[in-house]
Amino acid sequence: MASLTEGNTRPVRLADIAKAAGVSHGTASNVFSRPEIVREEVRERVKAAAEAMGYAGPDPKGRLLRAGKVNAIGVATTDPLSYFFDDPYARAMMASISATCDATGTGIALVSAGNEEKLAWNIQSALVDGFILFCIEGGSRLVELTLERKLPFVALELGFEDDRVSAIGVDNVAGARLAARHLAGLGHRRFAVLSLAFADDSTGLVSPGQVQAAVYTGTRDRLAGYFEELSRFGVDTARVPVYETENDEASTWAGLETIFASAEPPTAILAMSDRTAMIAIEWLAARDIAVPRDVSIVGFDGVPDAALCDPALTTVAQPIAEIGRRAARRILDFDGTVRRETLDVELVVRASSGPPPTRA
Amino acid sequence: MASLTEGNTRPVRLADIAKAAGVSHGTASNVFSRPEIVREEVRERVKAAAEAMGYAGPDPKGRLLRAGKVNAIGVATTDPLSYFFDDPYARAMMASISATCDATGTGIALVSAGNEEKLAWNIQSALVDGFILFCIEGGSRLVELTLERKLPFVALELGFEDDRVSAIGVDNVAGARLAARHLAGLGHRRFAVLSLAFADDSTGLVSPGQVQAAVYTGTRDRLAGYFEELSRFGVDTARVPVYETENDEASTWAGLETIFASAEPPTAILAMSDRTAMIAIEWLAARDIAVPRDVSIVGFDGVPDAALCDPALTTVAQPIAEIGRRAARRILDFDGTVRRETLDVELVVRASSGPPPTRA
DNA sequence: CACTTTCGTTGGATCGATTCAAATTTTGGC
DNA sequence: GCCAAAATTTGAATCGATCCAACGAAAGTG
Missing domain, CATH: 1.10.260.40 (lambda repressor-like DNA-binding domains)
Known part of the structure; x- marks a missing residue:
């Protein structure tokens, strides 16, 4: 038998x-x-x-080929996959993207690429109908690779002025100016900037030359916005220390050490991300430097956590949920056009900023 | 032309x-x-x-059919997709799963299902090589559906005693006992339990009958652990209020209102998740009930945030990273066997628990 | 009863690649 | 210049479904 x-x-x-x-x-x-x-x-x-x-029921692999549509959108980054779950900005963005996908029954595929070779392969072999790219860093390579797939995609940052790529972002110059004006208006004159990267793998104090050579225009624009506005208030921006961080604890701490080692430490910090700003708040608290009494801080991004930290963070809020919604919609309702949208930011004043200490 | x-x-x-x-x-x-x-x-x-x-290069859709392997693992929940980015437990778990996937170049597909019909379709049509199921709630249906795909999968919770399904979870009874013993040992005798759901869509104060009828054995086991240990200390568990929450603010607030409306409010709260516990801490702070001076709280899960909230939360920590790693490995190295693993939990004592107030 | 509809079923074509045994071309040795 | 071995290239088969034109059978019509 x-x-x-x-x-x-x-x-x-x-x-x-x-x-x-x-x-x-x-x-x-x-x-x-x-x-x-x-x-x-x-x-x-x-x-x-x-x-x-x-x-087991009709195999989706077979169906897919015939149907042509995967019904999933890929979200890609050059950071490790855990970025999506660790970084507060990414999380807020993903929450919005996933809400939109949920509503339409679309799946989400997370795509990452630590190293060059895998990046290429992961992008090339992703089973998706389109991509949303987080291109905070190392974006250009990601964009090139994605372009080759000839699928609809949208970049989340207006980084490069490439008219082949759809993008959704905010007006970084205007946002930065809001932050700078707020602090200068409160009376601050001694500033420091906790910056994001200007180019791949760079950190540390930044020279004007490096700023000129900035690859990441988002970072460059924010700095430009800060400086424009500070100049109006008579601040000599050449003397404002700009420290490039990797948006993590280690590099932000290093930056703060450097900045506060100065003979004339700043009374106000302009941070290019809420994450850096919140790390700075903790660092200062640990050293008994009171925020905002001794030092004021203004962040950038408007992540949900910023409202909850202590003291609550004054920040330039991006419409994260709106960006996520539009990005997802752009893929879902793709019409073959390339479009670049710039959304407005908003200054949210909370407890981390106040007048400078009455002067010694 | x-x-x-x-x-x-x-x-x-x-x-x-x-x-x-x-x-x-x-x-x-x-x-x-x-x-x-x-x-x-x-x-x-x-x-x-x-x-x-x-x-555009070889289309992955075509390759897939021939190759058979998708090179992606699906992570599924019955909650909306945003659960993965909002809930601290899910986030910690996903961070670990994604680290493992990153290392092997495997993609992650997020699968969700608000309503019954979509759930079925999303599971049936997911392009993945296997599933990891978050089955905190509504798990059984999810498991049935996944079983039909005849793909490797593992449940993250030992919920059901079904020997067709691989699972990785913790010893809920032992963990709950640790929490209860800790508080009782500090001298507490008046307790309240902020519970997770015992069955679908239920909330509110729980009767012993409902506990008997519990569908979610994880919840049932935790309660059993609490009660076993409290009994040893002479606490009349029949008089301990057990309030079922949905692990969110609204239902937890409702629970706290109910519990603290009592003539003899508790001096110690046993919360079945860190999230509920942290929500409780905020609720109490807003009412000037000091933790741990007036009320002690012990959470469950051991999410990273628990160490950061104020006061830092005493909790029963699950080896979340280890669970995530093993779950991913189980799919990646699938060998055709069904296995159920129970990992150990650990009591992490922090600032949210202390002796009861010296008695009025 | 012949004739049109309607309803269900059939089986070939197709989706876009990869694979592999067999055929063909090159190369190497003498 | 001939033959075996090595290097390339070919083209049919396959992966697992869905789609659709065509066909047969049952039902409806005058």
Whole structure:
């Protein structure tokens, strides 16, 4: 006797159960995709055969090829995948993107790439209908790679002035000016900037030359905005220390050490991300430097956590939810056009900023 | 003249460029997948043709069918997709899962299902090699559906005693006992429990009958652990209010209102999740009830945030990273076996628990 | 009863690649 | 210049479904 029916390890295919039930594969397919057009008796027979043979249902791999549409959008970054769950900005953005996807029954595929080779492969082989790119850093390479897929995609940052790529971002110059004006208006004159990267893998104090050579225009624009506004208030921006961080604890701490080692430490810090700003608040608290009594801080991004930290962070809020919604919509309702949108930011004044200490 | 070459809208296929370059599609395929085995001259010719025709590279949809392996693992929940980015437990777990996936170049597909119909479809059509299921709530249905796909999967919770499903979880009874013993040992005798759901869609004060009928055994086990240990200390568990929350603000607030409306409010709260515990801490702070002076709280889960809130939360820590790592590994190295693992929890004592107030 | 509809079913074509045994071309040795 | 071995290239088969034109059977019509 032994085993007499079907092959042992090989998974059961639609064709197998069609044969077993004595119908054509076309009919078998209909049983699953449009059961109402199949006569009940036949339908039951096919279902019974499927059950008996342990059929797992139509394999999406097969369907996909025919259908053409994956029904998933890829979200890509050059950071490790955990970025999506760790970084507060990414999280807020993902929450908005996923809400939109949820509403339309679209799936989300997370794509990352630590190193060059894997990046390429992961982008090339992602099963998605389009991409949303987080291109805070190392964006250009990501964009090139994605361009090759010839799928709809949108960059979350207006980084490069490339008119082949759709993008959604904020007016960084205007936002930075809001922050600077707020602090200068409160009376501050001694500033320091906790910056994001200007180019790949750079950190540390920044020279004007490096600013000129900035690859990441988002960073450059924010700095430009800060400086423009500070100049109006008579601040000599050449003497404002700009420390480039990697938006993490280690590099931000290093920056603060450097900045506060100065003979004339700042009374106000302009941070280019809320994350850096919040790290700075903790660093200062640990050293008994009171915020905002001794030092004021203004962040950038407007992540939800910024409202909850202590003291609550004054920040330039991006419309994160709106950006996420639009990005997802742009992929879902892709119409073949390239568009670049700039949304407005808003200064949210909270407890981390106040007048400078009355002067020693 | 007009347009004479290729179809206009239709995307370019491998076969198209093979024809254009005058080679077989087999060779064209090799140019992309194993370039080293095709003669340089031919390779260049094919690449040139691809370039000229705007070929996007081998379509993963096609490859997939042949290759069989998607190289992605699906993570599913019955909550909305944003759960993965909002809930601290989910986030910590995802960070660990994604680190493992990153290391192996595996993608992650997020799958969710608000309503029944979509749930089914999303699970059935997910392009993945296996699933990791977050089945905190509504798990059984999710498991049934996933079972039908006949793909490897693992449940993150030992919820059901179903030996068809692999699972990784913690010893809930032991963990709950640690929490209860800690508080009782400090001298507390008046307790309240902020519980998770015992069954679908239930909230509110729980009767012993409901506990008996618990569908979610994780919740039931934690409560059993609490009560076992409290009994040893002579606490009449029948009088301990157990309030079922949905692990969110609204229901937790409601629970606290109820619990503290009592004539003899508790001096100690056993919360079945850190999230609930942290929400409780905020609620109490807003009412000037000092933690731990007036009320002690012990959470459950050991999420990273618990160490950062104020006061830092005493909690029963699950080895979240380890669970995530093992879950991902179980899918990646699937060997056809079903296994259920129970990991140990650990009581982490922080600032939210202390002796009860010296009695009025 | 012949004739049109309607309903279900069939089976070939297709989606876009990869694979592999067989055919062909090159290369190397003498 | 001939033959075996090595290097390339070919083209049919396959992956697992869905789609659709065509066809047969049952139902409806005058």
